[in-house]
Amino acid sequence: MLLGSSMVALVLVQASVAAVRAATAADLAALAGADALRGLQHPAAGGPPAGGIPGTGSGGTPDAAPRAAPGAAPGVSAGDDACRVATEVAARNNASLRACTVDPGSGTLTVETEVGVPALPIPAVARARAGPPG
Secondary structure: OHHHHHHHHHHHHHHHHHHHHHHHHHHHHHHHHHHHHOOOOOHHHOOOOOOOOOOEOHHHOEOOOOOOOOOOOOOOOHHHHHHHHHHHHHHHOOOEEEEEEEEOOOOEEEEEEEEOOOOOOOOEEEEEEEOOOO
16 A cells, blocks of 8 residues: 555656646747747857847837847748747757747747656646747
8 A cells, every 4th residue: 555655646746747847848948939039049149249139129129020030041930930949948958849829919929848757648738928028
């Protein structure tokens, strides 16, 4: 009986850890994708110079139309690039991206990630949404 209770507790702990990992990956992927949607890029990756932030108009307000991040392949829309960035960030956090939805009108990105649970046949799934401040 003690062994059975211990096994159940172990499975519950694994499921809980996987849920937290999925939520963390979703949050980070959504934030990174939303930045890519706005044309922002990390300075270490050849991002914007200190004097200006691409993707914003005068006064720091978002441009009317989101554009692809600097260095994106020609013909790749900002939404495609944002989902590519979100996929990479999710993978770096040991999760897989199940869905990526871009709303160019509001500049928001919604992602859904999953992380496998070792003892269960179903993965832990999380959803996150990110967009411009305000």
